[in-house]
Amino acid sequence: MTRRPDIWVVEDDEAIRYVLQRALSRSGYEVQCFETVADVSLALGRATPRAIITDIRLPDADGLSVLDLLQRQGVTVPVIAMTAYSDLDQAVKAFQKGVFDYLPKPFDLDQVISVVARAVAPGSLPADQADESADSQLLGESPAMQEVFRTIGRLSRSDISVLITGETGTGKEVVAQMLHLHSPRSRRPFIALNTAAVPAELLESELFGHERGAFTGAHARREGRFEEAAGGTLFLDEIGDMPLALQTRLLRVLAEGDFYRVGGRDLLTADVRIIAATHQDLAAKVRDGSFREDLYHRLNVIRIALPPLRQRAEDIGLLARRFLHLAARELGLDEKRLRKDTLAIMEKFHWPGNVRQLQNICRQLSVMAPAEVIFPEDLPAEMFSATAGQPADLEWPDELRRWAKAELRAGGEDLVNRAQIEMERVLIECALEQTGGQRIRAAELLGLGRNTLTRKLKQMGDTADGHTMTKSKDDAPPQQLQVVGRT
Numbered sequence: 001m002t003r004r005p006d007i008w009v010v011e012d013d014e015a016i017r018y019v020l021q022r023a024l025s026r027s028g029y030e031v032q033c034f035e036t037v038a039d040v041s042l043a044l045g046r047a048t049p050r051a052i053i054t055d056i057r058l059p060d061a062d063g064l065s066v067l068d069l070l071q072r073q074g075v076t077v078p079v080i081a082m083t084a085y086s087d088l089d090q091a092v093k094a095f096q097k098g099v100f101d102y103l104p105k106p107f108d109l110d111q112v113i114s115v116v117a118r119a120v121a122p123g124s125l126p127a128d129q130a131d132e133s134a135d136s137q138l139l140g141e142s143p144a145m146q147e148v149f150r151t152i153g154r155l156s157r158s159d160i161s162v163l164i165t166g167e168t169g170t171g172k173e174v175v176a177q178m179l180h181l182h183s184p185r186s187r188r189p190f191i192a193l194n195t196a197a198v199p200a201e202l203l204e205s206e207l208f209g210h211e212r213g214a215f216t217g218a219h220a221r222r223e224g225r226f227e228e229a230a231g232g233t234l235f236l237d238e239i240g241d242m243p244l245a246l247q248t249r250l251l252r253v254l255a256e257g258d259f260y261r262v263g264g265r266d267l268l269t270a271d272v273r274i275i276a277a278t279h280q281d282l283a284a285k286v287r288d289g290s291f292r293e294d295l296y297h298r299l300n301v302i303r304i305a306l307p308p309l310r311q312r313a314e315d316i317g318l319l320a321r322r323f324l325h326l327a328a329r330e331l332g333l334d335e336k337r338l339r340k341d342t343l344a345i346m347e348k349f350h351w352p353g354n355v356r357q358l359q360n361i362c363r364q365l366s367v368m369a370p371a372e373v374i375f376p377e378d379l380p381a382e383m384f385s386a387t388a389g390q391p392a393d394l395e396w397p398d399e400l401r402r403w404a405k406a407e408l409r410a411g412g413e414d415l416v417n418r419a420q421i422e423m424e425r426v427l428i429e430c431a432l433e434q435t436g437g438q439r440i441r442a443a444e445l446l447g448l449g450r451n452t453l454t455r456k457l458k459q460m461g462d463t464a465d466g467h468t469m470t471k472s473k474d475d476a477p478p479q480q481l482q483v484v485g486r487t
Helices: 014-026 037-044 065-072 088-097 109-120 132-136 143-154 172-181 200-208 244-256 282-287 293-299 309-331 340-348 354-368 392-409 415-434 439-446 450-459
Strands: 004-010 029-034 051-055 079-083 101-104 162-165 190-194 233-237 273-278 302-305 467-470 482-484
Touching: 004 014, 004 037, 014 029, 014 109, 014 309, 029 037, 037 065, 051 109, 065 079, 079 109, 101 109, 109 190, 143 172, 143 302, 143 309, 162 172, 172 190, 172 233, 172 273, 200 244, 244 293, 282 293, 309 340, 309 354, 309 392, 392 415, 415 439, 415 450, 439 450
Parallel strands: 004 029, 004 051, 051 079, 079 101, 162 273, 162 302, 190 233, 233 273
Antiparallel strands: 467 482
16 A cells, blocks of 8 residues: 655654554554654654644643744645644634644544645545545435435536535534545545634634735735635535624625635635535524525525434444444454444434444444443443433434334335324323223323223224233223233
């Protein structure tokens, strides 16, 4: 396999160095590690990397001083800063000093790999290096995901604007990457920017770049994301959080196709495809005046709505197996397997964090589950709570939805009548179990008359969901009625 460019990691924590070196090496990079800025200074006299990842707090100096070393030697190398002590001032300082990107600790390894890929290949994500862990999130046999796949296929010859909507963690950036990789612009850069993660005072410069002296701390000209994405795709995540003033400027770029850097006079061409994403209701934001209607229509040419994981429970097993495989390979562990009863619990969970939460739990299980097979008791405690992470009023409708989808896929008919029969059967069974078989009390709980309950039991052959109700003669006292469950 052809090795990719050298990456230097500057970090005094041995554990973090090991994790980064292992993850980057598994992604095909040659990695060299250093503990101090002085070590980097010596190494720069002998070689030049393609990108540097550096902690900001190092034993001998501020990690950002690596930028000064590069400047003194006249070397241009993208520097990715990381720190466990993230705050606004430090982020502003890092960007103004010229870092390529800024990663607060604890970081996600997928994010690190994505940023490095963008750094060493001017933001490009060529088809032959598509991130496997990201691609694995775009799996699914559910009708909703199949429609997403079809939409990506239909857009494969187009560079039209797309708006991706969905809850946090559903995989909006993954879909954006796939839209790019399967488009005429696939060999050009894919640039991603989370507009909610960049301080408002830096966002304009981040998008359009700035000239030297445009503002305090602008010591050199800097290209913005529009220039970095030239000929390719610019993915604007969490577009609903963009300030109104910047929405106006973005609208002009989309309408006119050109822009100025901050403090600049040269008119630049914006040859990019825009893919935007949000977890918010942009139509509602238009109505309350916090999002421009004309920009909304510019972005919402084609819309892809990603379903939450709870609405495609049939995909959970497929995704979990993939994530367990990736976690085992990433962590150097034996691959774990899910028992059927474990998977059944996972399929009923509400997954408020969606696919991202499932991936994190699979990593946790890969480390913490003691055996090769994952038992129900290995799952996190919150999956067994009374609400199981889901609103009570949504639990049974979601179950009904899953049943209906499965029946329709299998060619089932007469769903309303069958569902009504099964609903009554379950409710009657639960009421009889609650009352110890006392029909009068059960009828009261159900809101039925005793004769109505007796008639329904007779219609069901005196069975309810596989339980056999054994009753005495009609004049027998109610407490003699027994509910015998299946074994």
